[in-house]
Amino acid sequence: MTDRVVMRGVSKRFGAALALRDVDFSARPGEIHGLMGENGAGKSTLMRVLAGAIDSDGGDMEIDGIPYRPRSPHDARSSGIRAVHQEFSLVPHLSVAENLLLGELPTHVRGVVDWPAAHREADSSLKALGFEGIDTHMRVDQLGVSQRQMVEITKAMRADPRVVILDEPSAVLSNAELERLFAVLRSFRDEGGVVVYVSHRLDEVLTICDRVTVLKDGELVGTVSAAEVDEPELIRMMVGRPLSEIYPRRARPVTEQLLLVEGLTGAGFQGVDLRLGTGEIVGIFGLVGAGRTELARAIFGATPSEGRMTIAGAPFKPRSPADALKAGVAMLSEERARDGLVLPAGILDNITLASLGRLSRLGILSRQGQVQAANEQVENLDIRPAQLRRPVRMLSGGNQQKVVFGKWLVHGARVQILDEPTRGVDVATKVQIYQIIAALADEGRAVLLISSDLPEIIGMSDRILVMRLGRIVGEVPASAATEERLLAIASGVEGLAA
Amino acid sequence: MSRYDSTAIRTRLDWRSRSWLDLALPALFLALLVFAAISSDTFLTQNNIVNLLRQTVINGLISLGMLVVILSGGIDLSVGAVVALSAVLVGVLAESMPIPMAVAVALAAAAGVGVINGFIVARFRIQPFIVTLGSLSAVRGMVFVISETPVVYSDPGFLGIGSAMLGPIPLITVLMLLAYLLMSFFLNRTTPGRAIIGIGGNEEAVRLAGINVRLNTTLAYTICAGLAGLAGVILASRVGIAQPSVGIGWELDAIAACVIGGAILGGGGGSVRGTFAGVLILALISNLLNMFNVQSYYQQVFKGVLIVLAVLARRKER
Numbered sequence: 001m002t003d004r005v006v007m008r009g010v011s012k013r014f015g016a017a018l019a020l021r022d023v024d025f026s027a028r029p030g031e032i033h034g035l036m037g038e039n040g041a042g043k044s045t046l047m048r049v050l051a052g053a054i055d056s057d058g059g060d061m062e063i064d065g066i067p068y069r070p071r072s073p074h075d076a077r078s079s080g081i082r083a084v085h086q087e088f089s090l091v092p093h094l095s096v097a098e099n100l101l102l103g104e105l106p107t108h109v110r111g112v113v114d115w116p117a118a119h120r121e122a123d124s125s126l127k128a129l130g131f132e133g134i135d136t137h138m139r140v141d142q143l144g145v146s147q148r149q150m151v152e153i154t155k156a157m158r159a160d161p162r163v164v165i166l167d168e169p170s171a172v173l174s175n176a177e178l179e180r181l182f183a184v185l186r187s188f189r190d191e192g193g194v195v196v197y198v199s200h201r202l203d204e205v206l207t208i209c210d211r212v213t214v215l216k217d218g219e220l221v222g223t224v225s226a227a228e229v230d231e232p233e234l235i236r237m238m239v240g241r242p243l244s245e246i247y248p249r250r251a252r253p254v255t256e257q258l259l260l261v262e263g264l265t266g267a268g269f270q271g272v273d274l275r276l277g278t279g280e281i282v283g284i285f286g287l288v289g290a291g292r293t294e295l296a297r298a299i300f301g302a303t304p305s306e307g308r309m310t311i312a313g314a315p316f317k318p319r320s321p322a323d324a325l326k327a328g329v330a331m332l333s334e335e336r337a338r339d340g341l342v343l344p345a346g347i348l349d350n351i352t353l354a355s356l357g358r359l360s361r362l363g364i365l366s367r368q369g370q371v372q373a374a375n376e377q378v379e380n381l382d383i384r385p386a387q388l389r390r391p392v393r394m395l396s397g398g399n400q401q402k403v404v405f406g407k408w409l410v411h412g413a414r415v416q417i418l419d420e421p422t423r424g425v426d427v428a429t430k431v432q433i434y435q436i437i438a439a440l441a442d443e444g445r446a447v448l449l450i451s452s453d454l455p456e457i458i459g460m461s462d463r464i465l466v467m468r469l470g471r472i473v474g475e476v477p478a479s480a481a482t483e484e485r486l487l488a489i490a491s492g493v494e495g496l497a498a
Numbered sequence: 499m500s501r502y503d504s505t506a507i508r509t510r511l512d513w514r515s516r517s518w519l520d521l522a523l524p525a526l527f528l529a530l531l532v533f534a535a536i537s538s539d540t541f542l543t544q545n546n547i548v549n550l551l552r553q554t555v556i557n558g559l560i561s562l563g564m565l566v567v568i569l570s571g572g573i574d575l576s577v578g579a580v581v582a583l584s585a586v587l588v589g590v591l592a593e594s595m596p597i598p599m600a601v602a603v604a605l606a607a608a609a610g611v612g613v614i615n616g617f618i619v620a621r622f623r624i625q626p627f628i629v630t631l632g633s634l635s636a637v638r639g640m641v642f643v644i645s646e647t648p649v650v651y652s653d654p655g656f657l658g659i660g661s662a663m664l665g666p667i668p669l670i671t672v673l674m675l676l677a678y679l680l681m682s683f684f685l686n687r688t689t690p691g692r693a694i695i696g697i698g699g700n701e702e703a704v705r706l707a708g709i710n711v712r713l714n715t716t717l718a719y720t721i722c723a724g725l726a727g728l729a730g731v732i733l734a735s736r737v738g739i740a741q742p743s744v745g746i747g748w749e750l751d752a753i754a755a756c757v758i759g760g761a762i763l764g765g766g767g768g769s770v771r772g773t774f775a776g777v778l779i780l781a782l783i784s785n786l787l788n789m790f791n792v793q794s795y796y797q798q799v800f801k802g803v804l805i806v807l808a809v810l811a812r813r814k815e816r
Contacts, residue, residue, distance in 0.1 A: 342699035344766035
């Protein structure tokens with residue numbers, strides 16, 4: 001059988017950086033092909049070349065044996081290649097139906113849109129893929145991210161493509177939604193379609209894919225059959241070394257009480273009590289909507305709350321993030337692009353953003369101090385490329401997250417809240433971040449770790465608080481924590497007094 | 499894991515995302531200069547040069563203030579009206595108080611407009627375009643309430659500011675250059691300066707970094723209006739007469755200078771250097787076209803084309 005997609009010797013250079021070097025890639029009809037690699041390994045670049053979004057500097061491509069050289073995404077579409085990207089390509093102010101049928105809205109005579117027909121058609125397209133519960137009259141900007149993702153996938157599938165490229169589709173989907181998506185992909189495959197599934201989630205790729213191609217630093221590491229490979233082997237291919245220890249080993253700390261929260265109530269949570277000691281990592285686990293982020297934002301003074309808090313015995317009532325930072329409480333936000341980074345600004349400006357006061361005298365910044373602080377973090381966190389003025393918009397997700405960490409490390413608060421600190425970063429970066437978190441605690445800081453990643457929260461925390469419907473419903477020491485037990489408490493199956 | 503060696507870090511420190519326009523701007527400026535010198539005998543006369551240097555001052559100061567607001571992610575449409583406010587106010591107040599005090603009050607009034615603009619934008623989160631459109635109208639109306647007729651200046655000391663020379667260079671040009679140097683320092687090296695630029699890039703991230711967003715936003719508008727006020731005072735001193743209708747449409751020239759110099763409306767880009775280049779190029783073009791007796795309507799056409807070209811050239815390659 002001829003390969004559907006063949007890419008041979010593809011290279012791509014961005015300025016001085018070689019993003020792809022002589023990469024071969026091929027996919028057969030009726031195959032779900034995983035594409036893996038760390039952030040910055042070149043996965044997205046390779047797929048952008050295939051989808052016609054960028055031109056390669058070298059190499060050639062074939063689709064079903066016919067030479068293929070797209071000049072634009074439009075060319076790629078004409079050849080039956082559709083990409084669903086991380087950045088959504090929907091028009092936010094238009095309805096779901098209009099987005100799905102953009103450019104092909106059904107009309108009465110003389111170009112008058114037949115709206116009832118449009119909504120019927122859009123609705124049946126969604127239902128055909130099993131995406132229920134999306135009202136086609138809704139504006140796309142009123143949908144949640146996962147629903148938008150489904151609309152996007154539906155839009156791609158409507159075009160009856162030969163190849164569908166999915167770039168990190170699972171990042172925003174719940175487990176049930178992911179199952180639905182997998183079913184859609186499998187039936188597309190069984191009809192002879194090709195899916196290229198770009199992801200760094202190992203379990204997922206091994207579940208859904210038939211073969212996996214791994215890239216590292218812009219080069220091909222290899223293509224393997226998913227049936228003949230396991231997670232440790234994939235990690236070894238991606239990282240270039242075995243990951244013997246993911247979670248750093250720490251001694252159970254002897255702590256002094258630092259942060260005390262009593263009866264804290266605000267939007268999304270009620271009557272929360274918690275204590276946090278020096279040198280301690282306390283995890284907060286809960287399902288989506290349990291109120292974890294809301295609680296964290298309130299402790300950080302970003303949203304108002306009622307109740308009593310003290311830090312090292314002194315009353316603590318933050319009315320703004322500025323108040324909280326003054327008292328020594330810092331928070332790393334869950335959404336780095338929205339809350340954590342000034343994307344057009346450079347690494348230097350972002351890393352020093354929360355410490356401008358300390359790095360200046362009488363309001364005048366010490367350039368030397370700034371550069372020194374930023375350089376320390378760039379080295380300490382291995383931020384790449386190490387160019388202090390490069391806009392953080394141009395960094396990979398993992399490096400962006402390291403920049404946010406750098407910002408709070410320079411600031412150096414006594415209490416560090418971390419909200420989903422490893423979301424959307426690859427395995428190798430995760431390991432680095434775990435070491436940073438452990439080092440924070442070892443220095444005697446208190447860490448409040450919010451995470452949906454069960455192995456992470458169990459591996460990192462000294463004890464784990466479980467939230468459900470805005471309340472803390474359980475506390476489990478790390479030694480007694482299992483994924484099943486935390487999930488049971490979080491979903492209300494198991495009641496457990498704190 | 500291998501790391502970038504430290505020499506690599508140091509040599510790459512000054513890496514910037516330069517577009518070819520960063521070089522094209524000075525090149526365009528030089529080309530215009532050379533062209534002017536060759537094609538006109540009057541261009542290189544001392545008279546014309548001094549004239550040109552004077553002409554850049556007003557738009558130079560307004561554009562510098564506009565840059566600060568644009569960097570913060572906003573826009574200020576009221577600057578033209580603020581120019582008129584301070585230009586007229588000095589003369590009216592001078593009837594009842596000494597000139598220096600009149601100047602101080604006029605500058606304070608101008609800055610006050612900025613405080614109000616900034617406060618409303620920051621506190622109530624209304625679009626800056628709308629807020630300053632409102633104050634454009636309100637301030638312009640107020641100017642006519644203060645004086646319906648042109649205000650004439652006769653104080654020789656005051657008129658002296660506008661005509662004084664420091665060697666071969668007009669005093670007011672030196673003042674403007676000083677303002678540019680100070681602004682460059684302010685934006686690059688002070689905490690409020692970095693905060694303002696950060697706000698234009700991502701306001702929420704700046705707030706969560708513990709920086710007072712309202713205060714710094716208000717400061718940006720205050721600086722902008724204050725510089726417009728200063729431009730008004732200098733204008734009155736240079737021309738010796740202040741029309742209540744002066745400055746209509748000048749906000750557009752200022753925005754144009756910033757944009758030609760690489761500023762991005764909505765925040766996230768712009769520099770003092772670029773704005774300076776934008777101001778010079780605009781001034782040079784009108785000076786040239788004047789010398790060739792080109793109708794001012796054509797000047798508008800030319801300016802419009804240049805603005806769009808500048809933005810086109812900066813379009814990011816994707």
